[in-house]
Amino acid sequence: MQKRYLLQAPTLRQLELLLSLSEADSIASAGSKIGMTPSATSHALRALESALGTALVDRNAAKLELTHAGERILPHVRDAFAALNLVKTTANASAGLQGGVLGVGSFGPSSSLKLLPPLLAVFSQRYPGIEVRVTERSDPEIEQDIIERRVEIGFVTLPKSQFDTLALAVDELVAVIPAHFPLAIKDTIALSDLTALPLILTHAGSQELIVRMFERADLQPHFAHEMTQLLSILEFVARGQGVSVNASLALPEHYPGVVYRKLHPRTARQVGLACLNQERLSPAAAAFWQLARSTVRK
Structure with missing residues (x-):
């Protein structure tokens, strides 16, 4: 046999x-x-x-x-992992919103510093039994985490046609200028004015948007430095080592020796929440989604 x-x-x-x-x-x-x-x-x-x-x-x-x-x-x-997530979702539904864990992805300072904190404060007050675990990664990595069910919902830049999304804010690019530079006296700075100065390029989520902005204007800036950490960029600018362009939501309200100025032409991106299917969210994720939606309506 x-x-x-x-x-x-x-x-x-x-x-x-x-x-x-x-x-x-x-x-x-x-x-x-x-x-x-x-x-x-x-x-x-x-x-x-x-x-x-x-x-x-x-x-x-x-x-x-x-x-x-x-x-x-x-x-x-x-x-298979999607099916496993449905098992967890069903179990969470049985427990209601009395307990459980909600995974949320965040792509950087724009969401982690400005959009997430007020939402988390209200959510934790309403649902103290739900533990929210925030994972901060790059925008493409957050997309992949959502696809692979490592997080249920995530903050991303929009549009994202492969997901259900909820627009939350407009994040405008602004010039970051040393306070003692002559450009600092202007309310709005022409993009062409930045090409004569050493530019500090961010490696964060807005990098591609910034590069495309200069390309559309047919301008060739002098990228003197490339940095990942926002505080490093701000300190370099404060010390007069160059200027930078960053997403406004990512920036602190004030930083010593630095001023923020609007750019002409204006360039902005939308920031929002994304999930695979908002109709199949766990109770905790659905509650977070609805809370975020209600803040947009105000």
Whole structure:
């Protein structure tokens, strides 16, 4: 009688690693994103490939690439985590809003400093039993976190056609100028005025918008510095090392030695909430969504 070999079922942890591999630049970094050591990552990947009976990562590729089998399996893995999220949602519905955890993604200072705090204050007061866990990452990473159900809702820049969205605020780009520079006396600064000065470019979420703004105006600024931290940019500007352009919602109300000025032509972006399907949110997420909606109406 011919023996039948049954494939071992993969674990959720192994499938989570496959999701992480789909957006990482190396196997080790994929494991690190979900809290696994390099050794544990290699072991989990080998175990997953053994369980599924096929290679999932192309070891001969110059960079991390999933095999054809890995790419075909990936959508089903996402579906599995979506189903798991529905299980959690159903359980939360049974418990109402008396307890549970709500994952919220935030893409940086514009949302974390200005939009989130007042919403969290009201939400925590109304639903003290709900623990809100905020994850701050870049805008593309928040999108991926929503898709992969790492967070249920997230603050993003709009539009985002692949999600259900709720516009919350308009975030205008402004010039950040040393208070002692001659330009500081103007109420509005022409974009062309900035091209003669060293410009400090942010690596944060508004970077692409800023670069496109200059391209549309057919201007070539002198990008003297590129920085990730907003406080570093503000301190460089305060010390006269250059000027910058930043999203207004990301900036503190005041910073010593620095002034903010409107730009001409005006450039702005919309900021809002996004989710996969607002009709299928957990009770906690639905309550947060409705709270955010009510603030827009005021």
